Amino acid sequence: MKKDLKFYRTLFISTFSLSAFTFGGGYVIVPLMRKKFVEKLKWIDEEEMINLIAISQSSPGAIAVNTSILVGYKLAGIPGALISTLGTVLPPLIILTAISFVYNQFKDNAVVNAALKGMQAGIAAVIIDVVYDLAAGIIKKKRAVSAIIMLGAFIAAFWLDINVAFIILASGAIGAAMVIYRERKRRRV
Amino acid sequence: MIYLKLFLSFFQVGLFSIGGGYAALPLIQNQVVEINGWLTMKEFSDLITIAEMTPGPIAINSASFVGNRIGGIAGSLAATFGCVLPSFIIVLTLAYLYQRYRKLTVVQGVLEGLRPAVVALIASAGLSILTLALWGEKGISDIGSINLIAVALVALSLFVLRKWRPNPIFVILGTGAAGILIYLNI
Known part of the structure; x- marks a missing residue:
């Protein structure tokens, strides 16, 4: 697999869209990540993916974030881990920051x-x-x-x-x- | 320095929330409501409600929300970065160690001790929210001041959750609709 711009773009878009449309936290996003990276993109094999999920579950922090760090790292080292983490964290960061602005106005409604x-x-x-x-x-x-x-x-x-x-x-x-x-x-x- | 404070508080949340999802709840409550007083218990409960209805992990959602309320966009970034950084360091270290020492009994023992504690902590956070739902912001003053509508809503939600195992979002949205119908008309 070539680690060119196209690879990083696919990695970012994959993690970003998984994170943006997954409600219900780690137990929902992790199977979807498996589907994306193992079945669809075929970047990681099944057994490897299960190992990564086991590690992310026994580490502190959000399982979705942990798993995406591991997937990114596995695929392209630290740069990969950074890109996939960014993709996973940006959607909730943007959405909740936006809601937080509105919260002040609507909490008295x-x-x-x-x-x-x-x-x-x-x-x-x-x-x-x-x-x-x-x-x-x-x-x-x-x-x-x-x-x-x-x-x-x-x-x-x-x-x-x-x-x-x-x-x-x-x-x-x-x-x-x-x-x-x-x-x-x-x-x- | 508020940004550093936000960073350090959520660094602790990220560092000590083992087990994902609800495991972060008691830590966030501890940092945000009890230690720093950034949110009231009611605002914290609103935050959990919002976090449940939006995509993304509860810890990241909370960091972004609280960070922005306390320190604007920069605060939001500082808190979220603080929340993710421990994961980044620990997960990568663990991935390496795991391959070498995964059979080590001490590691198994630590995990065995952590599991019941994590359950207890989630129970404690849940009980705080239950108290808030049933008695309101002033806490349990006397049993008589309990909100009977809330008791009925909790009981009904539990029944639905245990019986049909729906996605929790629907239960939360359902109680929201019930809240509008009931509380606005009494």
Whole structure:
């Protein structure tokens, strides 16, 4: 594949249009990226793409952004990563900046306020729905430590107002300690 | 220096939101509402609503929105750049390390510890929004001041979500329409 201007233009247009027309975040855009880069453009093979998605899911940040960084990097190194990231980030950047300008004018509008007030209930329900599925997945594994981390992190965040970054770091450390402990015990037996 | 502050705040959001999507929510709330007071809880809830209805990741949407409200276009750019930069550095480093150490048990352990914490954090952010939806901006003063219309809307939305598993955007839009019909006429 030639890394000429046409290649970069296709890469940019692909990521830009995927990002501009995908509602619903990472879980929607990632399969569409697979379709575009694996099936349509044939730039990446299936197995490679699955590896890239696995890495992007275990890294911090938005999955859509992470995956496009990896795809760009895989195809054309750092310049490729920059172009594909730009393509992915520009649509939400432009749209939300524009909305933010209008928000000041329309947040006092009675109709908008009634709609937003109604939608608070919808958003709350959507998040409860997501949390229910995620928590059920954790509890199903029947690991006491996981359940304790979940409860502890909830209390720390909701009632104690502890900085979220500390909670993330602490639970990662507990997880690492737990695995090391389990490994040692196994070796001794 | 407001641009640096925006950059650093969203750098933390990008750095610590593991698991994508809703995982960024508690971090954004922490930075934007609690630490810096850039948005009220109601404005934050409006932002989430807007972010759900527009394309793009919630974290990037929030960075662009908050950045522009606090520091104009330059603020929007600073916040968004801050949000993406940790991904850029970490993802590329991980891609390299992953190939070499993917079987390492410590890495598996860290991920195992993070998963339940991330769920708890999303639950916490969700509960803040639920409180706002049911009791309004002043929070839970007494049980009697609960908004019964909101209770009904939450219950109905949950029922629809669990039963038919529609795209959440339709549920959110539906409650928006219900809000216009009900709140404007009482």
